[in-house]
Amino acid sequence: MSKTYYDPADLRKFSKITEWSEELGNKFFEYYGKVFEDGALTAREKSLIALAVAHTEQCPYCIDAYTKDGLQRGVTKDEMMEAIHVGAAIKSGATLVHGVQMMNKVNKLDG
């Protein structure tokens, strides 16, 4: 048994989740594959969104997967870092915007 919670080799085993719940697993992978196809957004644009979300979710598997996916699609380092900043800006903005709630409460209790 691994002594760490995350093992990079586990990413390769992702598809095995179907073994314990075949129908749901297959439905998930079918949906997942469909989501990342070219559509109104290109697969390349979706890959960059996935990379940003991978960081906000702090999922090491997803970061590995979508960094490699981006490289395969010719995405540059600049594009990758800009995408991550979008994620970081939303994360920090989401924290800070709650400051208004704090201000409202202070004003109500001690205004």
Next chain:
Amino acid sequence: MTKVKTQSLQKKGSDLAQSNRQLEILSNGIFQSGELPTFKAKISETSQFPLKAKKLEILQINVGYMCNQVCEHCHVDAGPDRKEIMTRDTMRQCLEVIKNSGAHTLDLTGGAPEMNPDFRWFVEEAAKVGIKDFIVRSNLTIIRANKKYYDLPEFFKKHNVHVVSSMPHWTRGKTDKQRGDGVFDKSIKALQELNAVGYGMPDSNLRLDLVYNPSGAFLPGDQMSMEKDFKKALMEDFGIQFHNLFAITNLPIARFLDYLIASENYEDYMYQLVDAYNPAAVKNVMCTNTLSISWDGYLFDCDFNQMLELPVNSKAKHISEFNEELLEGRNIVISQHCYGCTAGAGSSCQGVVA
């Protein structure tokens, strides 16, 4: 920081300059333990073993390993220090085969083929045979390397040569990382010069195709999407046009194998190749319709087998013994590097195959 590359593995005396050492690595470890299936086991699953040569369509001639560049991924381990060069005598033997074989495509490669002192003579003679598609694989920078090469675009045009050139990315950083400092700027200049004489124009018969291969331990993306991105960027940034982009997978041999091991990416890369295995690509792998000829006239199933010193499985092993009937139907010699040609949409010197 961009690394400056100056020496081949052979010059450095690296263990990996030996083909048998490379073959050992490709057969041991994860393949020996059964963690990953061997290529033979994999193609046997769909009854595709042994792979057999079909009718000969492409003659690929390696006219020498000398090159003005020392690219990180080079499967030839080419460089300025490599002295293996095809002689005019061997070229004469090749010309006889070109005249008499049924191949419709002649593909000259290297090294930098233009550095062979008899390159121009060979092109002039081969062009007279009237082969349908006459390819020269040019690294582009050679056109700007020395005054004596400046007229190459005109020379190619005169002989209606189909130019196929390497271009790892449309950005300077990624290109120079793989191919060496200054390669991007020289390549752009060379492409502009090829465009200036008519190469790569939408309606031009002067074919100019680019080869993309990844700059690191990952597989190439979709060829058509990459072509679209390359065309857009090269046109917007430099006004450059070209016909098609061939996306080629890096095979785990020579300098790319050295890089994979040194960067601790070897196992992960082999997993990627095996996971992406596509049985449909096996049907059209280039070794089934191509014959590779080395600088000293020996015959191989492909340029990769040439570098691994795996000769054809046939009584005819040298250009002097060439016999098309004897070679057709031969069993292709395989090892785990072959996974590189069957991953995803497949990979060949002409790009995807599936």
